[in-house]
Amino acid sequence: MATPKLIHPNYASSMSLRVIVPPHPLVAHWLTVLRDKNTPPPLFASAMKELGRWLSYEAIRDWLPQQAVQVETPHSSCDGFVIDPTAALLVVPLLTTGLGLWAGGQEVLPNARVAHLGFSDQGTTYLNCLPNQIGERVGVVVFDAVLASGSNLIKVLSALDEKSVRGEQVRAICAVAAAPG
Numbered sequence: 001m002a003t004p005k006l007i008h009p010n011y012a013s014s015m016s017l018r019v020i021v022p023p024h025p026l027v028a029h030w031l032t033v034l035r036d037k038n039t040p041p042p043l044f045a046s047a048m049k050e051l052g053r054w055l056s057y058e059a060i061r062d063w064l065p066q067q068a069v070q071v072e073t074p075h076s077s078c079d080g081f082v083i084d085p086t087a088a089l090l091v092v093p094l095l096t097t098g099l100g101l102w103a104g105g106q107e108v109l110p111n112a113r114v115a116h117l118g119f120s121d122q123g124t125t126y127l128n129c130l131p132n133q134i135g136e137r138v139g140v141v142v143f144d145a146v147l148a149s150g151s152n153l154i155k156v157l158s159a160l161d162e163k164s165v166r167g168e169q170v171r172a173i174c175a176v177a178a179a180p181g
Contacts, residue, residue, distance in 0.1 A: 019177075022058040027051065034175060045100060048145065048175065052104025055173045059141060060108070063171065064089075088138045092117055092160075094152055095127060098143035101173055105143060112141070117159075119152050134163045140170045147177040 033039055034047040065084040070077050089109060093102040095118035102114075118127035134140065142156050153172060160170060 020058075022055065024054060024058070027054050027058075030054065031175065048100035049104040051175045052101035052143065052173070053107055054104070055101065055175070056105035056108040056141070059171045059173050060139075063139065063168075086137070088113065088135065090115055090131070090134060090138050090140045091143065092130070092140060092156060093143040094119070094145075094156065097145035101143040101145050101175060105141070105173065109141070117156055119155065123151060123155075125155070128159070130159060130163065132163075134160070134165045136164070136169070138165070138169070140165055142170065142172040144172065145175045147172075147174040 030047045030050040033043060034051065039047065065087045066081040067084045069080050069082050071080045089112040091102060091105065091109060091112040091114050093099050093114065093116055095116055106112075113131075115129040115131060116127055117130065118125070120126050140160060142153065144153055144156075147153060153174075156172075157166075157170065160166065
């Protein structure tokens with residue numbers, strides 16, 4: 001797979017995913033650096049962070065609610081838009097792979113609440129920091145660097161579904177995805 005995926009759950013009829021591949025040259029560049037077996041570890045970490053930044057930007061492009069405001073410029077007042085402060089955002093980085101992507105996403109979404117989730121190689125949950133209740137206006141962004149079989153993402157989506165969080169309320173960001181995922 002040549003480019004990263006943004007995965008948007010759509011639960012209208014069943015748990016299904018709509019995959020978006022951002023056609024951005026910087027995304028393609030950083031993915032290539034990330035995939036190169038000769039990339040040294042510090043550059044690999046930088047590539048993961050940059051992908052997190054660019055994919056976060058793409059994932060929220062048409063998603064965060066805005067509100068109109070009036071601002072005073074040095075010359076006069078003008079119309080502008082800000083992110084609606086009443087719309088909360090919860091970020092769920094999967095341990096440990098999602099942390100590198102979230103490092104870049106954090107620069108785009110600095111005010112988001114964070115709830116880590118961790119799964120062992122055997123698939124059991126070893127850490128679940130999801131809040132007991134997540135409001136209906138809270139947007140949830142899941143960070144999982146590698147979508148292999150999809151089992152961990154399905155566990156996260158199921159846990160969110162149990163808290164009535166689904167559909168357009170959820171976005172998942174992955175740097176690399178395998179066909180089974």
